[in-house]
Amino acid sequence: MAQKPSIPKGTRDFNPEQVAKRNYIVNTIKSCFERFGFQPIETPSFENSDTLMGKYGDEGDRLIFKILNSGDYLSKANESAYNEKDSNKLISSISEKALRYDLTVPFARYVVQHQNDIVFPFKRYQIQPVWRADRPQKGRFREFYQCDADVVGSQSLWQEVEFVQLYDEVFTNLGLKGTTIKINNRKILSGIAEVIGAQDKLIDFTVALDKLDKIGEEKVKEEMRSKGISEDGITKLQPLFTLKGNFGNQVENLKTILSSSEIGKKGIEELEFIDNTITTLGLKSANLQLDVTLARGLNYYTGAIFEVSAPQGVQMGSIGGGGRYDDLTGIFGLKEVSGVGISFGLDRIYLVLEELNLFPETVSNKVDVLFINFGETEALFGLKAIKALRGYGVNAELYPDTAKMKKQMTYANRRAIPYVVLVGEEELKNNQYTLKNMESGEQEKCSLDVLIDKVK
């Protein structure tokens, strides 16, 4: 039955060091979430298919992993689909469940299902894996974690202010200083579309604008023309391409452009509130920046739009994003519940911390001390000390076999264990331990009390 084992493409094994580093990021995020009053929930890995299907567009539906029904699943197969061998049409009759595609739709489902038990406004966070049948590529996986914090049941802009602070807090605590929190507002985009007479082309317009960073001004204009946006409209847009300066200056320019649009002016007002408040409260290490080209899957958002980029010099896409969506739970029949939330990109944050060498030395949960095994009596004597050491929170272990000294020391070296304890005949007789510092090579004989003191 021997076979060369492997894992499905787009998935990953994590070794102890990687798990420790990932946990460091997740725990930092978690403790910030909790300090800001968010509480954790968890939802099942798979949902009923009808909960997920139709929520992410056709492309999303295609990327959802479907779970085959158990037992004689073909007995309930749709007959005509089966006869036509139509994969797509057959699915719903042989698969009732699907793996979570993101955390937002399951959260909306959770809110509606448990609405009578929830105290609104409901501030929840959720850190769980999601699965997408995407083509795997560098930095894109079929299984990856999302770290989301959302508030539902309040339209207050104070939430947006808190999310800016929360981003700042998390990245500061991770030692990642100089991130840029970009902010925009869907209402600004609507206002611009209105002003240039392209309300019906809002999506085309923003999709094109969103690419400004990547493809440049001329290509964006070309795309807009190809989507039927008038030359006159594009001319009116010109100030957008050159919006420069600080938040205040940009807002003043926007006020000129959007003076005739009610919704545009509302968007400006919201942005100003957030900026003014953040200016008063101050940020620890992040910069808040207005970016009118920011759209992020616009269909979704109705107010603020956020995106975070890594400090200058690090080549990396966004490491966080989010925004306000005015009708999160409507898809499940609960109307008029406004939500706003942000997400952290665990995998990318990991890569950035790795690149900038920002993981603390102490992150990995290494063994602090290894007891060399010279035989049964010595091992038992050692285990008594190990028991005492663990009582002081020291990670300690006995090498399980009476192997050659060299083999045991190699084990200690390869696992980067800082201290080794040797107990031989003499130590047994004198009720002592020989403690060896693996870095300096120094060794000394000591009592249990001294051993504990040195190692803990």
Add this chain to the structure above:
Amino acid sequence: MAQKPSIPKGTRDFNPEQVAKRNYIVNTIKSCFERFGFQPIETPSFENSDTLMGKYGDEGDRLIFKILNSGDYLSKANESAYNEKDSNKLISSISEKALRYDLTVPFARYVVQHQNDIVFPFKRYQIQPVWRADRPQKGRFREFYQCDADVVGSQSLWQEVEFVQLYDEVFTNLGLKGTTIKINNRKILSGIAEVIGAQDKLIDFTVALDKLDKIGEEKVKEEMRSKGISEDGITKLQPLFTLKGNFGNQVENLKTILSSSEIGKKGIEELEFIDNTITTLGLKSANLQLDVTLARGLNYYTGAIFEVSAPQGVQMGSIGGGGRYDDLTGIFGLKEVSGVGISFGLDRIYLVLEELNLFPETVSNKVDVLFINFGETEALFGLKAIKALRGYGVNAELYPDTAKMKKQMTYANRRAIPYVVLVGEEELKNNQYTLKNMESGEQEKCSLDVLIDKVK
């Protein structure tokens, strides 16, 4: 598109309180694992089907959740299976991946795949969900967590000793005193089968013996007879049904029964080593008990077998189990790697702690202080204090809307927030805060410094 949302049967949503309590258990287990020198790994939620299929018997294969291939999956469907509409035969041609059924087989796969990077003996722990298409019932779910610690690459019995200590440590730290760690040895069972001349019926014999607690002596004997075990053999077994007394007494009885069996004597020797060592080292709150009826899916284990039961008076199946398996990785082509491991039953431990009221009060990550929102100026003033409080690790939040006082206080009550801060005109003027203790109802005016002191 409105629909009444629900989740698949056998799965669960966890609310903030439940997540906090589950994390409390998991974190306790984790920190003990690490103190004992175990290191975490994580494996993907789904594996290639051929990694999992055939490893758990026919029943297991049936209970594995299969993931439908993406895209036009029927284009590669096995033709004859399709024409015969044979669900079982069709599976492998339309599904290449399956959800993890346990953590042991993925661990074996991990060890073989990464054997060149691993330092042996390899002590790993893994805490992740697994999925089984079992019929859901009370306490049995289709998605549940396993918490496993295993060592591979050493045959040393010191590992068995450490696992007994580890069980004791975890349950003691959870405040669950008086658990019973039952231990047996596959070699004892083999020895008994040999002595009664039923080597070829070892499985039938142990399956029957395993039921002694549930169905009683007479029914067990009946089952043995029906499986073809001789009356003479059953007579020889008689001492087994009445094995009483402490570990030492039971071992003495076993020595008499097994005097003619080499493998049986080896099993006794192993048990005695573990018992003697544990007696010398002492346990904190658990009892180690020999249980010769313990078999636990015998096919698997080759040496020690463990099972933990909750303290007397609690009606609950085993809350942990494990044992030694001499050829874990052989299924993936790496021979002669001995392993031994234990598992903790998270869901059952949760129920036991709940029943005995053993969750500490401080488990849930509640908000410590809520700032009432009386308007923009007051809120901004409050946010400055909130920022300072969070700097001291206090979980603090502002009520997002300028809602009626009553509504805001109801929110604080329902979320069991212990402190509420009120900032009105007067407080603003005097740079003060009114702090209300929600339990006693007392309130006082204070400065920011005093506020921080009181709340943190």
